[in-house]
Amino acid sequence: MSKKVKVPIIITVIILAILLITFRFLRDKESPEVVSQELPTVKVERGSIEEVVSELGTLEPWDEIGLTPETGGEVAQILVEVGQRVKKGDPLLVFDTSDLEISLKKAQAQYKAAQAELEKALKKPEEVELKQAEAAYQQALVTYEEAKDTYEKNQKLFDTGAISLETLKESERNLRLAEANLEVAKAELADTKEGTPPEDIAILQSQLEQIQTDIEVIEKDIQDATVVAPIESTVLSIEIEEGERATDETVLMVLGNVSLMRAVTYINEVDIPKVKIGQKVRISVDAFPDQTFWGEVAEIGLNGVVQENVVTYPVKIKIPNPEGLLFSGMTVEADIIIEAHQDTLLLPTEAVEERDGEYLVFVMGEDGKPQPRKVKVGLQNESQVEIVEGLQEGDEVLLGVSGMVSPSAGGERPRMFIGGPPPGR
Incomplete structure (x- = not known):
């Protein structure tokens, strides 16, 4: 191509480039105004708004008890099943009591014998008994005197050689036996007259009381062999089987009051100052997507727990469960209602912008x-903002303008980029 041809082409390209740059500059500077009909708007409306702190939690019975026996033994019968609701005092489990029942019968027999002996000791001697004792004493006295006379006579006869030594010794033995019998009869007569000594009665009474104590202990062990429900509750688990032996530390079964549940959640350190005891909590459960349960904050833990490098604090939520719909172990979403306002002015969050600690909305001016x-x-x-001052119910606020118009724009033409982002600067 000749130089004469190249020059006009180059000039033409330069002119076209200048025209294109000029057109784009003028287009940006003199872009037509976007009429209000092209801008989406939203009206200020009245309604309700809540500030909530939401966390997941796990359900547990509010009251949960692990039952242990008063005394150990072999489990004879389990009377309930997992999931069964029981009232306070209902029997749950029975231990074998055959050995205890044998011990009880023995103790009761000992008690009757000791009681009869004590009653006899406390009786005053009857006239017949006294006469019998006196007669026995007199008989023993006569026998003694006769044996004494016989011995004295035989001693004289032995001195003369009339009787043998063996005969003399026999009479001496009879004398000693008669003397002993006389002492016994004398003592029995004295006891009959005086009755049982006080110290003997005290011993008998002590023995009777000890046997009574033994009976009461055995009866309590038999009573404790039937384990009963301490509260109205539901059987959550059974930890032992029939035929197994248990000690006083063995957990037999776990009971829980499922009519009142609790959800344990962990609130981060930023939100925990807002949470107070008694605040209402909205509970959502996947098992009942169309149903809302309500509870309240019952306990706030003071010891922080680090979870994934975030400090959280345990919060226990009390949830009534009168129909028993909620089960232990269910995952719930708990919305703790920090504050709620009714019949107040509201806007969507996208209609309000925060700049340097101030909040702005955009409205269409008269121009x-x-x-x-x-x-x-x-x-x-997350979805709404409460408007306290600056707007009235029914006012229309522009959407999609926030961040594109400077608050000091005054009467300058705003740069609008409806349908797409603004061009790069």
Whole structure:
């Protein structure tokens, strides 16, 4: 191609480039105003708003008891099943009591014998008994005197050689026996007259009391062999089988009061100062997607727990469960209602912008241009913002303008980029 041809082409390209740059500059600077009909708006409406702290939690019975026996033994019969509801005092489990029942019968027989002996000791001697004792004494006295006379006579006869030594010794033995019998009869006569000595009666009474104590202990062991429900509850688990032996430390079964549940959640250190005891809690459960349960904050733990490098604090939520729909172990979503306002002015969160600690909305000015307006806000959540000052019910607020118009734009033409992002700077 000749130089004469190249020069006009180059000049033409340069002119076209200049025209294109000029066109784009003028287009950006003199872009037509976007009429209000092209901008989406939303009206300020009245409604309710809540500030909530939401966390997941796990359900447990509010009252949970692990039952242990008063005394050990072999399990004879289990009377309940897992999931069964029981009332306070209902029997749950029975231990074998055959050995205890044998011991009880022996103790009861010993008690009767000791009681009869004590009653006899406490009786005053009857006239017949006294006469019998006196007669026995007199008989023993006569026998003694006769044996004494016989011995004395035989001693004289032995001295003369009339009787043998063996005969003399026999009479001496009879004398000693008669003397002993006389002492016994004398003592029995004295006892009959005086009755049982007080110290002997005290011993008999002590023995009777000890046997009575033994009986009471055995009876309590037999009573404790039937384990009963300490509260109205539900059997959550049974930890032993029939025929197994248990000690006083063995957990037999676990009971829980499922009419009142608790959810344990962990709230991060940023939100925990907002949480207070008594705040209402909205409970959602996957098993009942169309049903809402309600509870309240019951306990707030003071010792933080580090979870994934975040400090959290345990919060226990009390949840009534009168129909027994909630089960232990279920996962719940707990919305702790920090604060709630009713019949207040509301806007969607995307209609409000925060700049340097101030909140702005954009409304259409009389000149047909979006104008920023400062507002005072109250409660906020993920979808709504409460408007306290700056707007009235029914006011229309522009959407999609936030961040594209400077609050000091005044009467300048706003740069609008409806349908796409602004061009790069």
